[in-house]
Amino acid sequence: MLVRRFPRAIGSLPLLVAFVREFFAERGWDAEHAYDVDLVLEELFTNMVRHARGGTSEIEVGLAADGDALTLRLCDRGVEPWDPEQAPSVDVNRPLEERRPGGLGIHFIRQIARDLRFEHLNGDTIVTAVLAVPR
Amino acid sequence: MFRLDPAGEGTVRLVGRLDGAEAERALPSFAALEGSIVADCSELDYISSAGIGVILATLQRLTRSGHTFRLHPVQPRVRNVFRYAGLADMLGIE
Numbered sequence: 001m002l003v004r005r006f007p008r009a010i011g012s013l014p015l016l017v018a019f020v021r022e023f024f025a026e027r028g029w030d031a032e033h034a035y036d037v038d039l040v041l042e043e044l045f046t047n048m049v050r051h052a053r054g055g056t057s058e059i060e061v062g063l064a065a066d067g068d069a070l071t072l073r074l075c076d077r078g079v080e081p082w083d084p085e086q087a088p089s090v091d092v093n094r095p096l097e098e099r100r101p102g103g104l105g106i107h108f109i110r111q112i113a114r115d116l117r118f119e120h121l122n123g124d125t126i127v128t129a130v131l132a133v134p135r
Numbered sequence: 136m137f138r139l140d141p142a143g144e145g146t147v148r149l150v151g152r153l154d155g156a157e158a159e160r161a162l163p164s165f166a167a168l169e170g171s172i173v174a175d176c177s178e179l180d181y182i183s184s185a186g187i188g189v190i191l192a193t194l195q196r197l198t199r200s201g202h203t204f205r206l207h208p209v210q211p212r213v214r215n216v217f218r219y220a221g222l223a224d225m226l227g228i229e
Contacts, residue, residue: 014156042154043183092220092221093221096194096225097198101191104219107219108183108184
């Protein structure tokens with residue numbers, strides 16, 4: 001697994017994009033197919049930045065590929081238990097005036113990821129998402 | 136980086152990546168849009184939930200004032216995100 005730590009800030013997003021490009025380049029994958037990885041990673045990372053309480057100044061991000069599965073793992077150390085999957089589902093069929101943007105990030109991940117798990121172990125929140133290898 | 140460029144009467148061009156780092160910076164540009172707008176998204180390479188929030192707020196504001204907000208054309212992967220959000224039809228995305 002290719003692992004790196006990023007400052008806990010929205011301003012880290014361009015660094016995450018570069019990290020995904022590095023991962024793709026190492027495997028000879030076309031960066032044109034990185035969209036879903038970028039999206040799932042951004043939504044998980046920004047959720048940690050905005051909603052996790054406590055924690056260190058950095059969030060650890062790992063990427064791994066095995067067969068037709070691509071795994072993203074984010075580890076947020078020293079935070080209070082936090083599980084965005086407990087948030088109510090977004091109703092994307094509501095009339096326009098009743099629509100609110102909140103919760104769409106997790107909704108997008110549910111559309112894309114084969115599997116999504118949140119664990120809280122010894123003060124660390126670990127989020128693992130499994131996607132199909134981009135083609 | 137993200138840019139919102141004027142492209143003639145009632146039309147603008149969205150260019151780049153409208154992600155969580157860019158969406159807040161883009162707010163004033165979207166807030167300045169008035170009247171019915173068609174946004175050319177052929178060079179919009181990426182959008183996340185943060186960008187969708189800006190588009191949604193703009194659509195709601197313009198619709199309340201009796202105008203329309205349409206996105207055309209839109210790249211396939213960006214179009215998928217609007218479909219996930221249930222906003223593709225409201226924005227005239229084909």
